[in-house]
Amino acid sequence: DAKTTQPPSMDCAEGRAANLPCNHSTISGNEYVYWYRQIHSQGPQYIIHGLKNNETNEMASLIITEDRKSSTLILPHATLRDTAVYYCIVPNSGYSTLTFGKGTMLLVSP
């Protein structure tokens, strides 16, 4: 998988937007960016993915820079239940499996 770099931890106040960055400078033109999260003691959960355009769903928004070398996952109104480890993953083009790195531990506080 293309290498991704994420900060090890971030804090966010409840109700505020959480912006989680990810660098993927070696990404190829046809490789997607995927985001997962893992809440304590649960299995990882798919959040969103994108290629070039910004994407939004009921959980989050994904902003990908024009050069595609970085992206930001946005949780618009973070809640305590959003406290989790967030993984940014760029699978190799052509089918390969998901490789999880260390991710970003997001702590949402009251």
Next chain:
Amino acid sequence: DAGVIQSPRHEVTEMGQEVTLRCKPISGHDYLFWYRQTMMRGLELLIYFNNNVPIDDSGMPEDRFSAKMPNASFSTLKIQPSEPRDSAVYFCASSFRSNYGYTFGSGTRLTVV
């Protein structure tokens, strides 16, 4: 849809015993994955199946580990004999075709004493 179902949720066994973990993927999903998670190594892929056929088992740590998928609705991961270093949370996941929207189960927490 009940999602990916794993059993048991917790397993405590003595070193040397055989352990079998079970997984029922989401109906219609043709890919199934077994991951292991530890504090030291994070989430590691052990093996994955496509249409019940093992495709890549390079992540299986040793011959003590084996996995089967006798049909589209059931898979097992067996450890024989178990060792304390096998203690971890084992996750099963499934996906439809080759997309990356994996659905994970709740995991089996294995403790080998």
